[in-house]
Amino acid sequence: MEENFEPKILAYVCNWCTYAGADLTGTSRIKYASNVRIVRFPCTGRIDYNLLLKAFALGADGVIVSGCHPNDCHYTSGNFHARRRWIVFRQMMEYMGIDMRRIKFSWVSAAEGAKWADIVNTTVKEIRELGPAKEFSTMNKEVTI
Amino acid sequence: MSRIGVFICHCGENIGATVDCEKVAKTCACLPGVEHSVDYKYMCSEPGQSLIREAIKEKKLDGVVVAACSPRMHEPTFRKACAEMGMNPFLCEMANLREHCSWVHAKGDATTEKAIDLVSMMVEKVKRNKPLNPIKVPVTKTALVIGGGIAGIQASLDIANAGQKVILIEKEPSIGGHMAQLSETFPTLDCSQCILTPRMVEVAQHPNITLYTYAELESLDGFIGNFKARIRKKAKSIDETLCTGCGVCTTACPLKKNPSEFNMGLGTRGAIYVPFPQAVPNKPVIDRTKCTYFKTGKCKLCLTKCPAGAITYDQQDEIIEVPVGSVVVTTGFNVTGTDFFSEYGYGKYKDVVNGLQFERLLSASGPTLGEVKRPSDGTVPKKIVFIACAGSRDPAKGIDYCSKICCMYTAKHAMLYKHKVHDGDATVFYMDIRAAGKGYDEFVRRAIEEDHVNYIRGRVSRIFERNGKLIVRGADTLLGAQPVEIEADMVVLATAGISNPGSEELAQKMHISYDKYHFFSEAHPKVRPVETNTAGIFLAGACQSPKDIPDTVGQASAAASKVLALFSRDELTREPVIAVVNRTAPPLFSTCVGCFMCQTACPYGAISREEIKARDGKILKTVASVNPGLCQGCGTCVAFCKSKSIDLQGFSNEQVYAEVMELLS
Numbered sequence: 001m002e003e004n005f006e007p008k009i010l011a012y013v014c015n016w017c018t019y020a021g022a023d024l025t026g027t028s029r030i031k032y033a034s035n036v037r038i039v040r041f042p043c044t045g046r047i048d049y050n051l052l053l054k055a056f057a058l059g060a061d062g063v064i065v066s067g068c069h070p071n072d073c074h075y076t077s078g079n080f081h082a083r084r085r086w087i088v089f090r091q092m093m094e095y096m097g098i099d100m101r102r103i104k105f106s107w108v109s110a111a112e113g114a115k116w117a118d119i120v121n122t123t124v125k126e127i128r129e130l131g132p133a134k135e136f137s138t139m140n141k142e143v144t145i
Numbered sequence: 146m147s148r149i150g151v152f153i154c155h156c157g158e159n160i161g162a163t164v165d166c167e168k169v170a171k172t173c174a175c176l177p178g179v180e181h182s183v184d185y186k187y188m189c190s191e192p193g194q195s196l197i198r199e200a201i202k203e204k205k206l207d208g209v210v211v212a213a214c215s216p217r218m219h220e221p222t223f224r225k226a227c228a229e230m231g232m233n234p235f236l237c238e239m240a241n242l243r244e245h246c247s248w249v250h251a252k253g254d255a256t257t258e259k260a261i262d263l264v265s266m267m268v269e270k271v272k273r274n275k276p277l278n279p280i281k282v283p284v285t286k287t288a289l290v291i292g293g294g295i296a297g298i299q300a301s302l303d304i305a306n307a308g309q310k311v312i313l314i315e316k317e318p319s320i321g322g323h324m325a326q327l328s329e330t331f332p333t334l335d336c337s338q339c340i341l342t343p344r345m346v347e348v349a350q351h352p353n354i355t356l357y358t359y360a361e362l363e364s365l366d367g368f369i370g371n372f373k374a375r376i377r378k379k380a381k382s383i384d385e386t387l388c389t390g391c392g393v394c395t396t397a398c399p400l401k402k403n404p405s406e407f408n409m410g411l412g413t414r415g416a417i418y419v420p421f422p423q424a425v426p427n428k429p430v431i432d433r434t435k436c437t438y439f440k441t442g443k444c445k446l447c448l449t450k451c452p453a454g455a456i457t458y459d460q461q462d463e464i465i466e467v468p469v470g471s472v473v474v475t476t477g478f479n480v481t482g483t484d485f486f487s488e489y490g491y492g493k494y495k496d497v498v499n500g501l502q503f504e505r506l507l508s509a510s511g512p513t514l515g516e517v518k519r520p521s522d523g524t525v526p527k528k529i530v531f532i533a534c535a536g537s538r539d540p541a542k543g544i545d546y547c548s549k550i551c552c553m554y555t556a557k558h559a560m561l562y563k564h565k566v567h568d569g570d571a572t573v574f575y576m577d578i579r580a581a582g583k584g585y586d587e588f589v590r591r592a593i594e595e596d597h598v599n600y601i602r603g604r605v606s607r608i609f610e611r612n613g614k615l616i617v618r619g620a621d622t623l624l625g626a627q628p629v630e631i632e633a634d635m636v637v638l639a640t641a642g643i644s645n646p647g648s649e650e651l652a653q654k655m656h657i658s659y660d661k662y663h664f665f666s667e668a669h670p671k672v673r674p675v676e677t678n679t680a681g682i683f684l685a686g687a688c689q690s691p692k693d694i695p696d697t698v699g700q701a702s703a704a705a706s707k708v709l710a711l712f713s714r715d716e717l718t719r720e721p722v723i724a725v726v727n728r729t730a731p732p733l734f735s736t737c738v739g740c741f742m743c744q745t746a747c748p749y750g751a752i753s754r755e756e757i758k759a760r761d762g763k764i765l766k767t768v769a770s771v772n773p774g775l776c777q778g779c780g781t782c783v784a785f786c787k788s789k790s791i792d793l794q795g796f797s798n799e800q801v802y803a804e805v806m807e808l809l810s
Contacts, residue, residue, distance in 0.1 A: 006255070010808060015217075016678060017658070023215045026244030027670075034250040034259045037266065037808045038241070040216075042722060042796055045746070046780030051805060058809035071653045074679065075779035076748040085784065110678065111660040117249070 007061035007127040011038045011120070012047045014079070017068035017109045024113030032117040033124040036064065043067065045078025049089040052103065053096075056136050062102045062127040064119065069107040079107070097135050102127060147178035147272045150206040151264060152197055154188035154213035156243055161186070163247035164260045169212065172261050176268050180204050188213050194226040201230040208271035212240035212264045218669070233276035235721070235795065240267040262808055269807040273800045279718035280773055284370040285470035286712045287312060291362055291651075294322020295694060296475035296686025296701040298344050303705030304473075305353035309712050312467055313348065314360040314376055317406075319424035320345050322477050323687075326407060328507035328515075330694060331557040332588035338423060338510065345425040359430055363464055365655045368777060369681030370470045370717045380460040382417075382431035387455035390427040394447035394456065395419060403435050405512075409502040411520055412512030417447050422510060431456075471681045471708045472655065474665060475701065476648060478687035480640040481536045481544075489535065489608045491638055495521040496615060497608060499535075499640045500554055507561050517565050519635055526569070526634035529562055530617045531555045532605050533575040536641030544641045546662065548691045551639035552579045556589045558637060559598040572599040572631055574619055582693070601629060608636055642691035657682055664690050675704045683707050722778035722795040724751075724771045733757055737768035737790040743782035744769060751775035752782060 013019050019040050025032065041047055044067030055063050065082070073079040086105050094100055104123045108116045151173045155161030166184040174182035181204045187193050188211055200206060209232070211223045216239040224234035240263040250256040288304050290297045293315030301311045313320070325345075327337035348354055363375040383394075398415035405414040407421045414420070416436040419429045437444040438458060448456040480499055483492025491497045496519050498506070509515040519526050533555045537548040552575070559571040578600075580586040592598045603626070605619035614632040621627045644663035652659040657677040658666040665684050668676040675683050685701040686692065692700070711717070724743075728735050735757070744752040755770035769791060771782075780793040792798055 008809065010805065019215075020217060020658070020678065023217060023241075023244040026215070026248035029248055031251065032249050034246075034255045037259065037262055038245055039266070039801065039804050039808070041780065041801070042793070043779040043781065046784055046793060046796060048784040048798070051801065054802060054805055055809065058806060060809055072656075072658070074656050075777055075781070076656065078748070078779045078781045081746055081781050081784070110658045110666060 005128060005132060007035050007124060007132070008059065009036045009062040009064065009123060009127060010055050010060050011036050011064040011066065012041060012044075012051060013038055013064075013108075014044045014067035014074075015040055015042050016074035017072065017107070018066040018116065020110035021108040021112045021116045024110065025116045028113045030114055030117040032120040035124050036120050043073065043075050043078035044082035045073075045075065047082060049085060049093075052089075052093070056098055056102070056133060059133070059136070061130075061133045062104070062123055064104045064106065064123055066106045066108045066119070069109055072109060099130065099133070099135070101130060102133060147208055148180040148204060148206050149178050149208040149210060149268055149271055150197065150200045150204060151179055151182040151268065152188055152193075152209065152211045153182070153184035153264070154193065154211065154242070155184060155186045156213060157187065160213070160242050160247040163250065163252045163256055164242060165257045168257055169260050169264060173264050173268065176265055178272055179268060180206060189219050189222055194222070197223065197226050198230050201227065201232055206232070207236065208274060209237040210240055210264060210267045210271050211237065212242045212260070212267070214243040215239075215241050215245070235277040236271065236274050238267045238271045238274065240264045266804045266807050269803040270800045273797065273803055275794070277721040277794055280721050280723070281716050282368075282370050282719050282774065284712060284714060284717055285372075285468045286310060287467070287469045288471045288473060288708045288712075289314070289372070289374050289467070289469040290473045290475060292322070292475035292477055292686070292688070293317075293320030293348075293356075293358065294475060294477045294686060295324040295341065296477065296697045297322070297473070298341075298348055299698050299701035300473045300475060300685055300705045300708075301348055301354050302344065302351065303702050304708050305351045307705075307709050309353065309709065311354045312357065312374075312469065313354055314357045314362065316359070316361045317420065318359050318381070318430040319420045319426070320348060320356070320358060321421075321423075321425065323501070324694060325421065325423070326409070326501060326508070327504050328509070328511070329557065329561060331553045332582075332584040334557070334561075336509075342423045342425075345423070349425045356426070358426060362651065362654060365472065369719070370711070372469045372472060372681065373466060374469050374472070375464055375466050378463040378465060380433075380462050381428075382433065382456065382458055382460050383429060384455045384457050384460075385426070385428055387453045388428045389453050389455075390419075391452065392419065392429070393450050393452060395429055397446045397450040399444070399446060400435060400437060403432065408505045408512050409499070411502055411505050471683070471711050473683045473685060473701075473704045473708060474651075474655070474657070474677075474688055475684075475686045476645055476651065476688040478642045478691055479645050481643055485536055485542065485640070486638065488606065489532070489636070489638060490610070490615070494608070494610055494615060495519075496526070496634065497636045497638065499638050500551065500558065503558050503637045507558070507565070515565075517562055524634075525566055527566070528570045528631070528633045529559075529572070529635045529637060530605075530615075530631055530633040531559055531571065531573040531637045531639065533573060533639045535638035537639075538576060542641075544643070544662070546690070547579060548639075548642040549579070550642065550691055550693045553582070553585055553588070553693065555637075555639045556580075556592040556598070560592045560596045563596040563598065570599070572601060572633075574601050574603055574605050576602070576604065582695070603629065642687065645688065648688065655679065655682055664688065675700055675707055681711065720778070720795075722793065723773050723776040724778065724780065724782050724791050724793050726769050726771060727790050727792060733765050735766070735768050735790065736788050738788050739767045739769070740787060741769060742785040742787065743791050746781045746785045748779065748781070749775045749777055751777075
C-alpha cells in the first residue's frame with residue numbers, strides 16, 4: 001500500500017433519499033472522511049453505468065451508488081431499474097477487470113444520516129486498504145483516449 | 146467563453162469556520178470561464194443576494210454558482226434572485242458546502258480542497274446549463290384529506306370553509322380518531338367529546354366536504370395539482386342511502402361479546418355496530434370477520450329486523466377514482482402493543498392498562514360510564530400507579546424519542562382519578578416531567594400540590610401479582626436509587642406513541658419519505674414543517690411525530706393554508722426537469738432508433754411513439770416522444786437509451802459527465 005494514499009471516491013446519489021440523507025448527516029454534524037465527492041442525480045434510475053466506467057477511466061479509486069430503499073422511490077420504480085441494471089452490469093464490469101470491491105451499491109433513505117456517514121467511512125477504509133486503482137490508468141497510458 | 150459568477154457563502158461560522166472561503170473564492174476565480182468570484186458572510190441575506198444581482202448586471206454573467214448550503218434549502222432563493230435580473234433561473238446552481246462539506250469534515254486543507262472541487266464541479270455543470278422555461282400545469286381544486294381524526298377534521302373544515310372542495314377518507318366506520326376516545330383534555334379539563342363532536346357533525350354536513358368512512362387509499366398517482374387517487378370504499382354491508390341509523394340491528398345482533406376497538410377492548414360491541422354513540426356517520430357497519438352470516442350463511446337477524454331494509458350482505462368493496470390537486474395526510478398514531486412490556490405484565494394482568502384504556506375508564510361515555518373500576522373485578526381501585534415513559538426514551542425498546550404527550554396526560558389521569566376517587570392514592574413514576582406548553586407546567590404543579598399526586602422520580606423494573614394486588618417494584622432516584630415497592634390495585638402505563646401499522650406502506654403509495662420509526666418526514670424540520678418532499682402532499686398531526694391536540698390543530702390549519710395557497714392559482718409552474726428526445730433539423734435524422742426501451746422503463750407512461758412521415762404520408766421512421774405534462778424527470782429512460790437520444794434537462798449527459806470529469810481532472 002502506498003504511503004499517505006488518499007482515495008478519490010465519487011458518490012452518485014439520488015436527490016430524494018441519499019442526497020437528503022447526506023444533508024441530514026450534515027445537519028446532525030456526524031463527521032465522515034472527506035474523500036467523497038457527491039454528484040446529484042434525480043434518481044438512481046438516471047445513473048448510467050457508463051458513468052461508473054468513466055469515473056474509473058479517469059482515475060477514481062471507488063464509486064458509491066446510493067438511492068432510495070426498494071419501494072420508497074420518489075419516482076415509483078427508478079431504484080428497481082437501477083438495481084436490475086446493477087445486477088447485469090456488475091458481471092460485465094467484473095469481466096472488464098474492475099475490482100467490484102471498488103463499487104458500493106447501497107440504499108440510504110432521507111432519515112439515515114448516520115448510515116450515510118458509515119457507508120462513506122467504511123468505503124474509504126476499504127479502498128484505502130485496496131490501494132489506488134491502477135488498472136485503468138495503466139491502460140490509459142497505452143491507449144490515449 | 147462562459148461568464149460564470151461564483152459566490153461563496155460563509156454561512157456565518159457554519160462554513161467559514163471549517164472551509165477557507167477566501168481561498169476557495171480566489172482559486173475559483175482562476176477557473177476557465179469564471180468571470181467573477183467572491184465570498185460573503187451570508188449570501189442568502191438581502192445584501193448577499195444583491196451582490197449576486199449586481200454582479201449579474203455589471204459583469205454580464207451567463208451563469209451563477211452559489212456555494213452555500215444544500216440546494217434543497219436555498220436553491221429557490223438564489224434562482225429567484227437571478228430571475229429578478231432577467232437571467233434564466235435554471236442557469237443558477239448551488240454547490241453544497243455546508244451539509245456535504247463543512248458540517249461533516251474537520252477544519253483543514255482537505256476540507257477546503259473538497260470545497261474547491263465541489264464548486265468547480267458546479268461551474269462545469271453551469272457552463273452546460275440551458276435556459277429552461279417552467280412548465281405550466283392546471284390545478285384540480287379538490288383536496289384529499291386522509292384520516293378523520295382531529296387533524297383531518299380541522300384541515301378539512303379550514304379548506305372547505307375557504308370555499309374549496311374536500312374529500313375526507315377515514316378507514317374506521319366513524320371519524321373522530323383518538324380524540325373521540327379521550328375523556329377530558331389537558332390543561333383545561335374540557336370534555337374532549339364536547340369540543341370534538343360538533344366539529345364532526347360540521348364535517349358531515351358541510352356542502353364542500355365529501356366524507357367516505359370505512360375507506361382507504363388504494364393508490365395515488367400524478368403530481369402536484371394533478372393527482373389521481375384511487376379510494377377503496379370497504380363494504381359496510383348496509384345501504385347508507387336507506388339506513389336511518391335507528392340502531393335496531395345493533396340491538397338485534399346476537400354477537401355482543403366482540404371487544405370494542407373504540408373502548409380499547411374494555412367494552413364490547415356486536416358484529417354489526419356503530420363504534421360509539423356520537424359516531425359520524427351514525428350508521429352501522431358489519432364486521433365480516435365476526436358476523437355469523439358471513440361465517441356460516443345463517444342468522445340474518447339484522448336483515449329481518451331492519452325496518453328500512455338497508456342490510457345488503459352482497460355489497461362489494463368499491464374502488465372510486467378521484468382527481469385531486471393536493472393531499473393532506475393526517476393518519477395519526479397508535480400506542481405500543483401488549484407484547485411490548487412483559488416485565489410490566491401488560492397483556493397478562495387485566496389491571497395493567499395503557500393510557501388510552503384509562504381514558505375510556507374515565508370517560509362518561511366509556512364502558513364504566515365514567516366510574517374508575519378495575520377491568521378484572523369491577524371494584525374501585527384505591528391505589529393506582531402511573532408509569533410515565535413506558536417505552537418512550539428507551540433505546541433498549543427501540544424507541545429513542547419522547548412521546549411528548551405522556552407527561553401531561555399522566556398528570557391529567559392522576560388528577561381526574563383523585564377527583565373521582567377522593568380517598569384514592571395516585572403515584573406517578575417519572576423520568577423527567579416535560580410540561581412545555583401554555584399552562585402545562587402549572588397543570589402538573591396543580592396535580593402535585595392541590596390534588597396530592599405522589600410523584601416519584603425513577604423507573605419501575607417489574608410488576609407482578611401477589612394476593613390480588615399488583616406489586617410495583619421500582620427505584621426512587623432522588624433518594625439515591627432507594628428501592629420502592631408499592632402494592633397497587635391498578636397500573637396505568639403511559640405507553641409510547643408509535644406510528645400506525647401500515648404507515649410505511651401508505652408512505653410508499655404516496656411516495657413520501659418516512660423516518661426510521663415510520664413517522665412521515667416533513668420537507669424541512671424548521672422552515673417546512675407541514676410539507677413533504679413530494680410537492681402537493683402535506684402533513685398534519687401525530688402521523689409526523691407524537692403531538693398533543695393544540696399542536697395538531699395548529700399544524701392542520703397550517704397544512705390547510707398551504708393547500709389554499711396552492712388552490713389560489715389556476716395554473717402552476719413546474720420545474721422543467723423533464724426528458725426530451727433529441728431532434729435534428731430534418732427529423733428523419735433523429736438519432737432515436739425507435740427501440741422504445743425508454744417506453745418500457747418509464748414509470749409514468751410519458752413516452753409515446755411519434756411517426757415521422759414524408760410529404761406523401763409514408764412513414765419514414767418511428768421515434769420516441771416525451772409528453773412534458775406526464776414526465777416527472779426521473780431520467781430512468783436516459784440510462785436505458787442505447788443511442789443516447791433521450792436526455793434529461795437539468796441533468797443532461799453533457800452536464801453529469803462534465804461534473805465527473807471535472808472532479809477527476
